[in-house]
Amino acid sequence: MTTVLSWLGRQALWIGVICLLGALGYVVTAISTKRRRDIAQFSLEREVYQQRMTRAWLTATLFLVLGAIVFLLRAYVLPAAPVTATPAPTLGVGLFTLTPTPLAPVETPGVGTPAPPLTATEMLTTVVIPAVQPTPTDIALPTATSVPQDAYQPDCPAAEAQLTLPTAGSNVAGEVQVVGTANVNAFSYYKFEVQFPGSNTPNFISQYNTAVTNDFLGTWDVSDPSRYPPGGPYRFQLVVVDIYGNTTTCTIPVNIVAP
Numbered sequence: 713m714t715t716v717l718s719w720l721g722r723q724a725l726w727i728g729v730i731c732l733l734g735a736l737g738y739v740v741t742a743i744s745t746k747r748r749r750d751i752a753q754f755s756l757e758r759e760v761y762q763q764r765m766t767r768a769w770l771t772a773t774l775f776l777v778l779g780a781i782v783f784l785l786r787a788y789v790l791p792a793a794p795v796t797a798t799p800a801p802t803l804g805v806g807l808f809t810l811t812p813t814p815l816a817p818v819e820t821p822g823v824g825t826p827a828p829p830l831t832a833t834e835m836l837t838t839v840v841i842p843a844v845q846p847t848p849t850d851i852a853l854p855t856a857t858s859v860p861q862d863a864y865q866p867d868c869p870a871a872e873a874q875l876t877l878p879t880a881g882s883n884v885a886g887e888v889q890v891v892g893t894a895n896v897n898a899f900s901y902y903k904f905e906v907q908f909p910g911s912n913t914p915n916f917i918s919q920y921n922t923a924v925t926n927d928f929l930g931t932w933d934v935s936d937p938s939r940y941p942p943g944g945p946y947r948f949q950l951v952v953v954d955i956y957g958n959t960t961t962c963t964i965p966v967n968i969v970a971p
């Protein structure tokens with residue numbers, strides 16, 4: 713559903729133009745048909761023109777209603793669309809716990825002292841263990857110290873889409889204030905997205921319909937740990953869209969910490 717709403721938001725301008733042109737075309741047809749009906753001499757001929765005029769008015773009304781519905785979806789439904797977050801990937805854990813058991817000492821020929829005993833763990837080279845669903849306490853969430861430093865480089869090539877706050881590699885918590893620029897030629901709207909650690913799938917956060925230059929862009933609420941577990945890096949993304957559907961992006965990595 714979110715994908716359909718996002719597509720309608722990108723194509724809303726073109727759909728509105730098509731609906732307006734269609735409505736105008738049928739209004740012209742209805743007016744022309746009315747004139748022909750008024751000058752018709754036979755009742756059967758007038759009745760045919762009356763039916764054509766009625767169909768033209770109804771079709772023009774349908775075009776206008778469709779355009780109004782698309783406008784209301786873009787103006788009120790899309791900005792309030794909920795965030796659909798992709799759950800953080802789960803980690804497989806062993807079904808069994810291996811306890812190293814020392815083997816008996818091995819005598820080395822010609823040497824009086826036996827060699828140190830080998831454990832069962834040292835004897836194993838490859839062990840295939842079935843994975844089960846872990847409990848939350850079994851998962852070690854990624855931290856900033858376990859991620860290479862180059863993972864915290866921002867990716868904002870265009871001046872028309874820039875993020876000033878938060879900064880790349882910073883720690884965020886609670887309600888994050890987002891500041892920057894979202895202003896391209898033929899601007900349509902901009903939106904916030906996020907990629908969870910270990911995932912390349914963008915998840916929609918919110919959408920705004922007014923261009924901004926070096927000012928407050930919006931907020932990102934990360935206060936719910938069930939939706940945004942502490943860790944990182946999360947890749948927060950600003951996506952600016954023009955009326956033709958072209959996108960300009962700015963992506964920064966951040967870490968979410970407990971409030």
